[in-house]
Amino acid sequence: MKRFFLLGGLFLVLLAACTKKDNLPAYDAIAQYDTDSAKIVAYLAANNITDVKHDPRGIFYQIINRGDTKDSANAAAFVTVAYKGTLLDKTMFDSSDSLSIGLNQVIQGWTIGVPKIGKGGEINLFLPSIYGYGPNAGRIPANSVLIFNVKLKNFVNR
Incomplete structure (x- = not known):
């Protein structure tokens, strides 16, 4: 029985080694950030x-x-936004006209950007893909630069 499990385990290791995706290019986050930043700068210039x-x-x-500058959301705040x-x-x-979520549950660009405004504030975020969904973007193209208009309706810092 032990031999069966050892052979089964060896088979799984060999299968994993054989299915390695060597034909995919390596993801270079720094190069992608530089490319995305150049796209953002060009977009900003082209759109004045x-x-x-x-x-x-x-x-x-x-x-x-x-917005209200007395206080701002922190990176763990629970926020209500329109975006x-x-x-x-x-x-x-x-x-969404009303999304309530923790800033520690969203993309990194929001976690960094939303605390820059107070309650009632509005911000445009221009995010290199590494601060959004990166190469694993799902229904949007991989490595997409994202633009968000976010209005902070309310927040509770945690």
């Missing part, structure tokens, strides 16, 4: 979008309205 800042962590953002997500070609891929 000004007053965009580049966060040291790597996202681009434009504050439309700071619209588009691609660079202006294709809308998602939106």
